[in-house]
Amino acid sequence: xxxxxxxxxxxxxxxxxxxxxxxxxxxxxxxxxxxxxxxxxxxxxxxxxxxxxxxxxxxxxxxxxxxxxxxxxxxxxxxxxxxxxxxxxxxxxxxxxxxxxxxxxxxxxxxxxxxxxxxxxxxxxxxxxxxxxxxxxxxxxxxxxxxxxxxxxxxxxxxxxxxxxxxxxxxxxxxxxxxxxxxxxxxxxxxxxxxxxxxxxxxxxxxxxxxxxxxxxxxxxxxxxxxxxxxxxxxxxxxxxxxxxxxxxxxxxxxxxxxxxxxxxxxxxxxxxxxxxxxxxxxxxxxxxxxxxxxxxxxxxxxxxxxxx
Amino acid sequence: xxxxxxxxxxxxxxxxxxxxxxxxxxxxxxxxxxxxxxxxxxxxxxxxxxxxxxxxxxxxxxxxxxxxxxxxxxxxxxxxxxxxxxxxxxxxxxxxxxxxxxxxxxxxxxxxxxxxxxxxxxxxxxxxxxxxxxxxxxxxxxxxxxxxxxxx
Numbered sequence: 001x002x003x004x005x006x007x008x009x010x011x012x013x014x015x016x017x018x019x020x021x022x023x024x025x026x027x028x029x030x031x032x033x034x035x036x037x038x039x040x041x042x043x044x045x046x047x048x049x050x051x052x053x054x055x056x057x058x059x060x061x062x063x064x065x066x067x068x069x070x071x072x073x074x075x076x077x078x079x080x081x082x083x084x085x086x087x088x089x090x091x092x093x094x095x096x097x098x099x100x101x102x103x104x105x106x107x108x109x110x111x112x113x114x115x116x117x118x119x120x121x122x123x124x125x126x127x128x129x130x131x132x133x134x135x136x137x138x139x140x141x142x143x144x145x146x147x148x149x150x151x152x153x154x155x156x157x158x159x160x161x162x163x164x165x166x167x168x169x170x171x172x173x174x175x176x177x178x179x180x181x182x183x184x185x186x187x188x189x190x191x192x193x194x195x196x197x198x199x200x201x202x203x204x205x206x207x208x209x210x211x212x213x214x215x216x217x218x219x220x221x222x223x224x225x226x227x228x229x230x231x232x233x234x235x236x237x238x239x240x241x242x243x244x245x246x247x248x249x250x251x252x253x254x255x256x257x258x259x260x261x262x263x264x265x266x267x268x269x270x271x272x273x274x275x276x277x278x279x280x281x282x283x284x285x286x287x288x289x290x291x292x293x294x295x296x297x298x299x300x301x302x303x304x305x306x307x308x309x
Numbered sequence: 310x311x312x313x314x315x316x317x318x319x320x321x322x323x324x325x326x327x328x329x330x331x332x333x334x335x336x337x338x339x340x341x342x343x344x345x346x347x348x349x350x351x352x353x354x355x356x357x358x359x360x361x362x363x364x365x366x367x368x369x370x371x372x373x374x375x376x377x378x379x380x381x382x383x384x385x386x387x388x389x390x391x392x393x394x395x396x397x398x399x400x401x402x403x404x405x406x407x408x409x410x411x412x413x414x415x416x417x418x419x420x421x422x423x424x425x426x427x428x429x430x431x432x433x434x435x436x437x438x439x440x441x442x443x444x445x446x447x448x449x450x451x452x453x454x455x456x457x458x459x460x461x
Contacts, residue, residue, distance in 0.1 A: 002313075005313055019327055020331075023331045026335065027334075027335075030339070037346060049356065052360045052363070055364070055367070056363065057367070086353075089400050090364075116372075241394060241397060244393070244394050245391055246390070247390075248390030248391075249390040252445075256386075256445070256446045257446065301376055306445060306448070307375055
């Protein structure tokens with residue numbers, strides 16, 4: 001073999017060897033990706049079925065995963081390890097924007113306005129410390145939070161100033177009074193003020209939202225600004241849909257079962273007004289029409305008529 | 310042709326053959342990967358389909374409610390009412406047909422809850438489960454069967 005032939009021989013060996021190596025490298029990478037995706041799908045399915053199981057009532061559960069997992073939550077889906085997206089648009093979920101942990105708590109709470117609307121899903125990252133500034137209202141709220149939420153703690157407003165917020169990216173402060181000024185606290189996007197009422201305003205740093213009922217107070221405590229904003233809109237749509245179901249039920253009862261004692265026309269009218277108030281997010285009016293609905297339904301019950309809800 | 314040239318052509322041919330073999334291997338492996346991911350996606354869809362049989366009876370859109378309390382049964386007057394707004398539930402139910410059959414002591418009458426059937430579909434899967442149904446008009450409870458058909 002002369003020199004030129006030797007060179008060609010070596011070029012051939014290098015080229016063929018590189019192709020074989022590249023192939024095995026590519027094969028290995030693809031196989032790893034596939035296995036990772038499979039694992040992520042399994043994690044997503046585990047989380048999805050845990051939540052679906054809890055949604056049948058008001059329950060809570062600590063979801064444990066085999067390893068530390070990054071979960072990014074958005075309004076209609078969650079993403080496991082930046083890879084697999086799991087759609088759960090049927091759920092109204094109030095959660096932090098992301099969790100990077102091997103366990104978190106899921107709590108399903110019924111929203112009743114005055115009839116049952118949905119069991120909302122509240123998710124909390126146990127590594128996020130949540131401080132409720134102590135007041136009579138916050139004590140009553142804290143007593144209603146299940147013990148599994150080990151990350152929630154009551155704190156005196158004065159003690160808060162002394163706290164070392166080294167790890168402030170994982171701290172959230174909830175106050176039920178705007179007189180507790182937290183202007184000195186640097187990480188303002190982790191602060192939330194909630195009106196100490198059954199319905200009112202939730203005030204995140206730059207945005208205000210409404211809440212209707214205690215369940216939404218819990219939702220505001222545990223969720224991020226983005227999550228609250230989006231899921232609140234989903235909940236409003238759901239309230240309108242359920243109200244429409246009761247509106248048509250009232251019309252059905254008017255057709256089938258009304259008599260000189262039992263008339264459903266009035267309830268149907270109030271339900272229609274209730275739906276409009278919810279759409280316009282006029283919470284004072286929502287509360288007023290809600291009370292009117294309750295009294296109409298109780299009136300039907302007293303008259304021994306079939307009730308609407 | 311000289312012997313050296315012949316060897317060069319031979320080497321090029323071998324490299325070409327190698328590339329072809331690996332490309333084919335890669336294409337087959339890629340297809341296997343895609344099929345695997347599709348299978349996972351289908352399994353996930355199937356899980357969601359099977360979950361529906363437990364979710365629907367607990368949905369407040371259908372569930373019996375009397376004086377602010379909810380009971381484990383499906384209120385037929387709510388089903389009738391839901392029919393009027395069912396188109397808003399496509400994002401939850403998708404391409405499915407959901408119906409309730411009044412089994413006992415009824416006359417096996419089928420009550421449609423939701424229906425959205427695609428023009429073309431490869432296959433259809435059906436699951437059913439016994440439920441308690443409440444007839445508002447007669448004020449009676451019947452035994453029914455909740456049936457969900459999934460088209461894909």
